[in-house]
Amino acid sequence: MLRKELLRVSRAGGGYHPQFVGREERPLAARAIGTYQGHVGERRERLDAAIEELERESDDFKLVRGFASLLDREAVFETRAPIPPERARRVAFERAEAVGVATEQERSRARSDAAERLGVDPDDIEQSLYADREPNQYLASFESPWSPDELLDRYNLSLAQTALFDATEVRIESSDPRRLVSAVKRLGLLYELRNTEVGRTLFVTGPDALFGRTRRYGTAFARLLASVASAEEWSLRATIDDRGTERELKLETGDVVPPTGEPIAEPTYDSGVEADFAARFEALDRPWQLRREPEPLSVNTSVMIPDFAFDYEHADFRVFFEVMGFWTPSYVEKKLDQLANVEDVQLLVAVDETLGLDPESSTERRTETGEAAAEVKARDHRVVTYSGSVRVKDVVDVLREYESGFIEREAERVPEEVVPDADVISLVEVAAEFGVSVAAVEEKAFPEHRVVGRTLVRPAVLSEIDENLEPGQSLADVESILESRGLSDASAVLSTLGYRIEWEGLGGGRLRRRKK
Amino acid sequence: MAIELRYRDGTIHLADGEDDRSSDLESLPGVEPDPRSGGYRAPAYRYADLRDAIEKGGLPYEERVFDARGGDSLDLATDYRLREYQTDALDAWEDAGRRGVIELPTGSGKTVIAIAAIAAVGRPTLVVVPTIDLLNQWERELEREFSVPIGRFGGGEQRREPITVSTYDSAYLRADDVGDAFEFVVFDEVHHLGGEGYRDIARLLPAPYRLGLTATFERPDGAHEVIADLVGDRVYRLDIDDLAGDHLAAYDIKRIEVELTPEERQEYETAQETFVDYLKSTNLQLRSGSDYQKLVLRSGNDPRAREALLAKQRARNVMMNADAKVDALERVLDRHRGDRIIVFTAHTELVYRLSRRFLLPAITSETGATERRQILERFRDGDYSRVVTANVLDEGVDVPDANVAVVLSGSGSEREFTQRLGRILRPKDDGGRALLYEVVSDETAEERVASRRR
Numbered sequence: 001m002l003r004k005e006l007l008r009v010s011r012a013g014g015g016y017h018p019q020f021v022g023r024e025e026r027p028l029a030a031r032a033i034g035t036y037q038g039h040v041g042e043r044r045e046r047l048d049a050a051i052e053e054l055e056r057e058s059d060d061f062k063l064v065r066g067f068a069s070l071l072d073r074e075a076v077f078e079t080r081a082p083i084p085p086e087r088a089r090r091v092a093f094e095r096a097e098a099v100g101v102a103t104e105q106e107r108s109r110a111r112s113d114a115a116e117r118l119g120v121d122p123d124d125i126e127q128s129l130y131a132d133r134e135p136n137q138y139l140a141s142f143e144s145p146w147s148p149d150e151l152l153d154r155y156n157l158s159l160a161q162t163a164l165f166d167a168t169e170v171r172i173e174s175s176d177p178r179r180l181v182s183a184v185k186r187l188g189l190l191y192e193l194r195n196t197e198v199g200r201t202l203f204v205t206g207p208d209a210l211f212g213r214t215r216r217y218g219t220a221f222a223r224l225l226a227s228v229a230s231a232e233e234w235s236l237r238a239t240i241d242d243r244g245t246e247r248e249l250k251l252e253t254g255d256v257v258p259p260t261g262e263p264i265a266e267p268t269y270d271s272g273v274e275a276d277f278a279a280r281f282e283a284l285d286r287p288w289q290l291r292r293e294p295e296p297l298s299v300n301t302s303v304m305i306p307d308f309a310f311d312y313e314h315a316d317f318r319v320f321f322e323v324m325g326f327w328t329p330s331y332v333e334k335k336l337d338q339l340a341n342v343e344d345v346q347l348l349v350a351v352d353e354t355l356g357l358d359p360e361s362s363t364e365r366r367t368e369t370g371e372a373a374a375e376v377k378a379r380d381h382r383v384v385t386y387s388g389s390v391r392v393k394d395v396v397d398v399l400r401e402y403e404s405g406f407i408e409r410e411a412e413r414v415p416e417e418v419v420p421d422a423d424v425i426s427l428v429e430v431a432a433e434f435g436v437s438v439a440a441v442e443e444k445a446f447p448e449h450r451v452v453g454r455t456l457v458r459p460a461v462l463s464e465i466d467e468n469l470e471p472g473q474s475l476a477d478v479e480s481i482l483e484s485r486g487l488s489d490a491s492a493v494l495s496t497l498g499y500r501i502e503w504e505g506l507g508g509g510r511l512r513r514r515k516k
Numbered sequence: 517m518a519i520e521l522r523y524r525d526g527t528i529h530l531a532d533g534e535d536d537r538s539s540d541l542e543s544l545p546g547v548e549p550d551p552r553s554g555g556y557r558a559p560a561y562r563y564a565d566l567r568d569a570i571e572k573g574g575l576p577y578e579e580r581v582f583d584a585r586g587g588d589s590l591d592l593a594t595d596y597r598l599r600e601y602q603t604d605a606l607d608a609w610e611d612a613g614r615r616g617v618i619e620l621p622t623g624s625g626k627t628v629i630a631i632a633a634i635a636a637v638g639r640p641t642l643v644v645v646p647t648i649d650l651l652n653q654w655e656r657e658l659e660r661e662f663s664v665p666i667g668r669f670g671g672g673e674q675r676r677e678p679i680t681v682s683t684y685d686s687a688y689l690r691a692d693d694v695g696d697a698f699e700f701v702v703f704d705e706v707h708h709l710g711g712e713g714y715r716d717i718a719r720l721l722p723a724p725y726r727l728g729l730t731a732t733f734e735r736p737d738g739a740h741e742v743i744a745d746l747v748g749d750r751v752y753r754l755d756i757d758d759l760a761g762d763h764l765a766a767y768d769i770k771r772i773e774v775e776l777t778p779e780e781r782q783e784y785e786t787a788q789e790t791f792v793d794y795l796k797s798t799n800l801q802l803r804s805g806s807d808y809q810k811l812v813l814r815s816g817n818d819p820r821a822r823e824a825l826l827a828k829q830r831a832r833n834v835m836m837n838a839d840a841k842v843d844a845l846e847r848v849l850d851r852h853r854g855d856r857i858i859v860f861t862a863h864t865e866l867v868y869r870l871s872r873r874f875l876l877p878a879i880t881s882e883t884g885a886t887e888r889r890q891i892l893e894r895f896r897d898g899d900y901s902r903v904v905t906a907n908v909l910d911e912g913v914d915v916p917d918a919n920v921a922v923v924l925s926g927s928g929s930e931r932e933f934t935q936r937l938g939r940i941l942r943p944k945d946d947g948g949r950a951l952l953y954e955v956v957s958d959e960t961a962e963e964r965v966a967s968r969r970r
């Protein structure tokens with residue numbers, strides 16, 4: 001964060017655009033670092049003058065000052081004086097009081113008195129008097145934690161944070177909502193989840209903002225930015241109260257780099273149970289895409305962030321998946337509360353079989369069964385139980401039920417008899433033409449084609465191929481005959497026509513007639 | 517189930533339990549439904565109104581606003597005997613429901629009134645003051661009067677007690693965190709509360725009892741209306757003329773005009789010319805503060821505007837730091853040997869120049885807490901008879917019996933001027949008249965500032 005007067009923004013087009021710097025300012029950043037390094041052992045006044053000189057040479061003095069203010073925090077200054085300045089002052093002022101200093105002569109007498117009292121030279125008094133004032137201090141050491149490029153990154157982040165000082169509200173989308181929500185809470189802010197044209201957006205404000213726009217939470221928003229920018233993908237829009245004029249600030253992935261340097265790419269898991277499940281599910285080839293950090297779901301005034309979501313590959317359909325893996329009664333109660341009030345989505349919950357409800361702390365509403373799985377079911381969600389680790393098969397079974405529902409509905413969109421124009425066409429292509437999954441066309445009748453493996457082939461094509469085949473032909477010849485008709489699955493075709501391949505060594509083989 | 521009122525982060529949160537009383541709740545003063553957290557919320561400063569309205573409406577409610585940390589009533593007493601106008605002021609405030617602003621001239625004992633109010637209310641109290649010096653002074657005063665530990669927010673310390681003194685800055689940062697601990701809040705120099713950020717302090721505190729103290733309630737920007745809304749109306753007012761000669765020392769003003777040396781004159785003219793040339797070349801006219809603001813904005817990306825501003829600053833520095841002013845001060849110090857003298861200037865660098873030249877104890881914003889306390893104590897005890905300072909003593913700090921003030925390079929602001937005057941308007945033991953010197957540079961913009969003030 002920078003002091004507000006060092007903020008550089010453009011208000012072009014009514015917006016509020018921080019003037020980020022790129023590699024073209026690298027030389028300036030390097031000179032700023034160099035100026036600090038070059039003034040170790042000198043008085044601060046000299047350093048400040050050198051920085052001011054750099055300001056004059058640059059087009060933008062605020063940029064130079066911005067660099068300097070970041071570097072200044074890394075610099076160590078110290079007072080160098082023959083006697084402690086506070087002591088020198090006290091004695092000098094006491095002596096001056098006794099003398100009653102107005103003229104130069106009186107001053108000089110008071111100074112000599114003070115020197116005598118402290119047993120030092122009058123010049124030592126002169127040197128010590130205000131040696132502890134900032135301009136008189138010495139730069140004792142300076143180690144830049146940043147290379148010039150890193151200073152640019154650091155500057156850009158600080159600049160964006162400073163731009164947020166005057167924000168009254170921020171709206172954020174993030175690929176890491178969990179981290180975002182916890183940062184919002186930690187900073188004493190409040191959020192509301194709303195569906196907007198750009199997706200699910202977290203509207204973040206502070207408690208007092210309910211009664212009118214306030215810039216009070218600007219520094220909290222600035223701090224929040226560091227967490228926001230740690231997500232792999234994010235975007236932030238802020239309403240800025242720019243001396244009474246409302247402006248919009250937009251930031252997104254890439255504008256600023258989080259302070260630790262590298263963005264955190266991998267989402268973290270709450271428990272080993274979840275990590276383990278993700279690995280095993282991804283090893284299967286199911287028509288579902290596993291998403292590890294799905295969007296937050298709204299639960300009355302708060303949000304719930306499920307562990308996973310499954311996206312069906314052939315339709316816009318998502319099943320959320322939550323693993324209930326903790327045992328404290330308050331956790332279970334909170335989860336059940338969330339599950340009762342979560343917005344209307346498909347939600348599958350894995351419940352630990354050992355998970356019981358505490359009859360003492362649970363209200364009647366919650367303990368009709370006294371058993372977690374039943375309670376989840378009672379809240380209209382699908383349940384699988386587990387002990388130790390979630391069985392992938394159980395989850396796949398549930399997903400299959402969804403699949404079969406889809407397939408039925410898709411099959412209704414495909415006629416009972418399908419007659420493609422092509423002589424040869426794969427089931428996948430047929431399904432794609434109807435915009436359905438393969439399973440939805442598999443059971444249909446194909447009056448003008450034969451189903452060979454996963455491909456439809458007109459009988460005429462098959463006979464033509466048959467005529468060209470001779471036992472004893474090499475595999476390579478056979479394959480090229482098939483490929484000339486667009487068939488790649490040789491074994492299915494050959495088996496249909498009553499042939500097989502007799503394998504020879506590693507590479508080749510010969511066509512043989514199958515015994516009847 | 518009763519409506520539950522709780523203090524949450526600078527607001528009053530109202531939970532309705534299972535009942536649906538939304539129409540009742542929404543008709544309460546300041547109350548809004550909060551879709552972010554559920555329930556309802558009101559700004560903390562409306563708490564007193566809110567509670568009254570709930571009681572009037574006969575709604576069942578449970579008050580948990582101060583429960584957490586408020587504690588029992590404090591048993592406080594004060595030995596001060598109030599002067600008549602002080603009693604009147606306190607009565608007017610009590611009559612207004614223990615809310616409102618008292619306007620009295622500097623030196624008329626506002627602190628004494630506040631102490632009497634704190635003792636009368638007998639509830640945990642937060643006193644908010646503008647400067648570190650006042651923080652020290654109030655802390656000392658309250659400790660002496662009540663013999664209880666006094667908490668402190670500011671000057672590097674954050675210690676909470678049932679009676680706590682805070683700077684405006686610390687109170688701004690901490691209000692939403694400690695609001696539930698104080699039922700009474702005193703704003704010393706309450707006109708500061710008009711500043712946009714500082715308003716939050718009064719907004720975020722639920723304290724039903726509020727007292728504002730000031731020598732100058734009305735602000736040119738009309739912000740005193742905001743203060744009236746947050747603290748209460750002005751309930752009592754007394755002019756400086758009502759008090760002068762009676763409770764306050766009478767004072768005279770002397771004006772010393774000094775000339776720039778030829779070198780200074782040259783430097784001044786050159787810098788001034790650079791500035792004026794720029795204005796001419798860009799057709800910019802400076803009629804108001806906002807015009808000047810425009811120029812400052814422009815200097816961000818226009819090197820010539822920046823050069824012009826720097827030139828203006830140089831010109832002002834020449835004027836402020838004119839050698840002849842140092843000579844003028846030498847003559848004043850020479851003439852007033854044996855008197856108690858405070859020297860003011862707005863310029864920190866000039867303070868240090870004068871401190872070095874005359875070996876005067878100096879207090880500026882740079883001065884550390886210990887040293888500043890020590891200098892003030894020594895001045896009070898008579899070990900020092902002279903002190904030079906940059907504005908930080910402007911308001912309300914108790915510096916007894918100074919009879920000469922010297923103002924160098926005055927800024928022309930009405931408020932600062934009255935309050936600097938107020939500094940020496942302390943009743944003197946021998947009834948002698950106080951004296952104020954105004955030292956200005958001749959034939960410069962500064963002179964116009966001084967004449968505008970007359």
